[in-house]
Amino acid sequence: MDVTIEPLSCGTLTAGRSMFEAGADDTPRSLPVPAWLIRHGDDIVLLDCGMHHDLVGAGPAREVVELFFGLEVTSDDLVASRLGEAGVDPDEVGIVILSHLHFDHVGGLAQLPNARVIVQADEWAAGFDADLAAANTFNPSDFDLGHDVVTVGGEHDVFDDGRIVCIPTPGHTPGHQSLRVRLSDREVVLCADCAYFGETLDGGPLPPIGHDHEAQAASLIRLRAMRAAGTTLVPGHDAAVMASLPARLD
Numbered sequence: 494m495d496v497t498i499e500p501l502s503c504g505t506l507t508a509g510r511s512m513f514e515a516g517a518d519d520t521p522r523s524l525p526v527p528a529w530l531i532r533h534g535d536d537i538v539l540l541d542c543g544m545h546h547d548l549v550g551a552g553p554a555r556e557v558v559e560l561f562f563g564l565e566v567t568s569d570d571l572v573a574s575r576l577g578e579a580g581v582d583p584d585e586v587g588i589v590i591l592s593h594l595h596f597d598h599v600g601g602l603a604q605l606p607n608a609r610v611i612v613q614a615d616e617w618a619a620g621f622d623a624d625l626a627a628a629n630t631f632n633p634s635d636f637d638l639g640h641d642v643v644t645v646g647g648e649h650d651v652f653d654d655g656r657i658v659c660i661p662t663p664g665h666t667p668g669h670q671s672l673r674v675r676l677s678d679r680e681v682v683l684c685a686d687c688a689y690f691g692e693t694l695d696g697g698p699l700p701p702i703g704h705d706h707e708a709q710a711a712s713l714i715r716l717r718a719m720r721a722a723g724t725t726l727v728p729g730h731d732a733a734v735m736a737s738l739p740a741r742l743d
């Protein structure tokens with residue numbers, strides 16, 4: 494059984510560094526927005542799915558994002574376009590694992606009508622709790638679209654073969670999760686927003702925003718322990734790391 498990972502480039506968000514790293518100055522930093530195409534034999538899985546198509550071009554949705562970020566997203570950056578480039582029909586995507594419910598991770602769900610969504614139960618509940626949704630800037634119109642949703646609590650082995658395993662890494666949001674993928678000869682964890690950057694994994698500052706900093710710090714300790722045991726950690730929004738990745742990890 495071959496399992497491979499292909500990073501999909503789904504746009505860029507830019508803001509002053511202080512938005513992403515507590516105590517930093519306001520020089521701009523650009524964050525790539527990736528989605529991750531994972532092929533498990535003939536099964537097509539995504540981890541996260543980029544931004545909503547309404548953010549392409551002018552309009553009220555884009556204006557809200559641009560209150561906080563410089564936004565680069567073209568029609569080519571939408572998940573359906575990137576899947577097409579990879580030879581995958583969006584209708585073929587059977588599973589979308591959501592790391593969490595922020596707009597740059599879930600907006601593409603609107604283009605994936607047949608996907609079953611796998612998300613931590615705490616995250617999904619927060620998405621529909623008025624106070625937690627507001628505090629975490631969740632927008633139910635991004636994800637409350639009638640998909641078949643599987644909510645999980647804790648580790649979840651997606652195919653019961655140890656190859657693709659959701660691992661809870663709460664803190665950035667209430668039910669944030671990362672994804673452990675066993676390739677042919679090594680293990681990779683796609684950290685998502687538990688660690689924006691390589692520096693975060695090396696003990697750098699957390700963002701000033703976030704649901705629970707202590708929980709996020711504890712999640713990072715667990716990820717670092719995995720790295721010490723040989724696992725490759727891929728941070729969620731690091732331009733240099735993204736540029737260094739091959740088109741396909743196998």
Ligand SMILES: [Zn+2]
Pocket residue numbers: 593595665686
């Ligand atoms: Zn996030």
